[in-house]
Amino acid sequence: MSPRNDRTDVDVLIVGSGPAGSMYARTIGELVPHARILMVEAGPRVPGTRGDHTQNMSEQDREAAQLLTQGPDAGTQRDAALLDIAEGLDPSLEFRQTVLPGLHFVDSHPTLRSGEVGLPAASMSTGVGGMGIHWGASTPRPHQSERIPFIPEDEMDAALSHAERVLGVTEQRPPGAGLAAAIHSAMAEEFDGPGLTPVGFMPSAMHWEGERLVFSGTGAILGDLEEDVPGFELRPETLARRVLLEDGVAVGAELQDRITGEVSTVRAARVVVCADGLRTPQVLFASGIRPRALGHYLNEHFQMASFLQLGDDFDPARFGRDPREHGYVLIPFSDARPMQGGVMALADSPYAIGDDDGAAASRLGILAWYAAKDVRYEDAVEFSETETDFFGMPRMTIRYSRTDHDQKTISAMYANSIRSAARIGELTDQPTLAAGGSSLHYQGTVRMGPVDDGSSVCDERLRVWGIAHLYVGGNGVIPTATAANPTLTTVALAWRAAKELAATLADER
Known part of the structure; x- marks a missing residue:
């Protein structure tokens, strides 16, 4: 039987249906199968199977899903949304394609203080599955100082391995084959060295089913939970x-039906807030839960992308091609x-441009570099x-600046973009720093810490300091400066926390 008492409606209330919230739900359900678990999502259901990735949908369903999850812009076509962008924000092709479909801006007209750069492209998704139905599916492990120092390495490795299994992660192993092997060899010669994490291939949460490439959406995490x-x-x-709080204990939440406007309460033995890196601290703030670190230490890594034309030695026509190999060469983070x-x-990838697009197009390649931000208390989302x-929640304002150290990092990222391109071909344009917020990886706002000293919001099992029975999750709990895509780490941390919650x-x- 479930751990009921006369004063609870459910055993666990989970706020948010993205990857972290879904990992909590699955884990608790597996360990306590008779538990009453309520997951609430501010956004609507979308077409197709619950939590499926939009890339697995038909074009018609994908476009419908993207329009539904755009929050205040729901139903607005992308071109129309572009008419309402703050002055100076780059409406480039990359920006239109990676920020707007299925997402909505936090604030497309930010007011910046002197010295601030803000995160003008900061965006979120509002719909069942959260960002997990839109994400790029890259799942690298964190390396060296990206890793959380107060979690034992063997425990974290076990959690990462579990997250990889749940997400269905696949990885091409070095040295690879064909053109991918040639590019891997070139990047290894250029970037490998003592103390540096070796060049490899990007792990991805996707797999082949017959002739169809399937992306792991949030549904892959939830599995057969219902x-x-x-x-x-x-x-x-x-x-x-x-x-809802009583004597320092989380006992439920006040909910609003967004269709009828009706407000009700639900009482829960445990409350988990996994709204995302910006809305999780927003919910806590609205609840009067305001530790010093809440919303602070906001961390989004820098992003720089560019196209290149591959040189003669890397002409795809010289190599056999296996479309089942992604061919995405990874130059991992290292402290140095x-x-x-x-x-x-x-x-040489599942995203190949056909031969009928011409010889120039057939040699097209992509470079993408992410660099770690200098983590500071002053970088914050304020409410x-x-x-x-x-949505009727406390309005957000993002305060974000670049330090001298950040400027040096960005310069080094530009130099590495030039180096990597020159090794295998020629850039078609100069590398450009993406608008702040474009990576969609917002970390640190409800960061974990080893002790309650004011510099963190939760402990290493994601229990909010000073509030019993309240947990958080999502990218916002990651406390370290990272360049790696955070979803794998986020799912792994949610699994660790959910096991502890289920045990209680x-x-x-």
């Missing part, structure tokens, strides 16, 4: 306005090189006491 856990309910278009690089020839956003429920049975 069938296996009768007490699980996913309730869409339900906004969590605030966590605090950035991550990726190189992919389009003609208004008086103004509200589209089991103890109460």
Whole structure:
């Protein structure tokens, strides 16, 4: 039987249906299968199977799903949304394609203080599955100082391995084959060295089913939860306005039906907030839970991407091609090189441009570099006491600046972009720093810490300091400066926390 008492409606309330919230739900359901678990999501259901990645959908369903999850811009075509961008924000092809479909801006007209650069492209998704139905599916492990120093390495490695299994991660092993092997060899010669993480291939949460490449969406995490856990309910278009507290204990939440406007409360033995890196601290702020670190230490790594034409030695026509190999060469983060690089020839990947596009197009490649930000308390998302956003929650303002150290990192990232391109071909344009917020990886806002000293919001099991029975999750819990894509780490950390939460429920049975 489940750990019921007369004063609870559910055993676990989970706010947010993205990867972290879904990992909590799955883990608790597996360990306590009779638990009553309510997951609430502010956005709507989308076409197709629950939590499926949009890349697996038909073009018609994908476009419908993207329009549905655009929050205040729901139903707005991308070209129309571009008409409302702050002055100076680059409306480039890359920006249109990677930020707007399925997402909506936090603030497309930010007001910056002197010296601030802000995150003008900061965006979020509002719909069942969260960002997990839109993400790029890259799942590198963190390396060296990207790793969380107060979690034992063997424990973290076990959690990462579990997350890889749940997400269905596949990885091409060095040295690779064909053109991918040639590019890997060139990048290894250029970037490998003592103390540096060796060049490899990007792990990805995708796999082949016959002739079809399948991306792992949030549904891959939830699995068969509805069938296996009768007490699980996913309730869409339900906004969590605030966590309810009694004597320092989280006892439920105030919910609003976004269709009818009706406000109700649900009482829960445990509350988990996984709204995303910006809305999780927003929910806590609205609840009066305001530790010193809440919203601070905001960290989004720098992003720089460019196209190149492959040289004669890397002409795809010289190599056999296996479309099942992604061919995405990874130059991992190292402390001596605090950035991550990726190189992919389009003609040797599932995203290949056909031969009928001409010889020039067939030689097209992509470079993408991410660099770690200098983590500072001053970089923050702040919340208004008086103004509200589209959802009626405290309005966000992002305070974000670059330090001298950041400027040096960006210069080094530019230099490495030039180096990697020159090794295998020629750039078609100069590498350009993407608008702040473009990576969509917002970390640190509810960061974990080893002790409650004011520099963190939660402990290493994601329990909020000073509030019993309240947990958080998502990219915002990551406390370190990173360049690696964070989803794998986020899912791994949610699994560790959910196991602890499930054990406390089991103890109460």
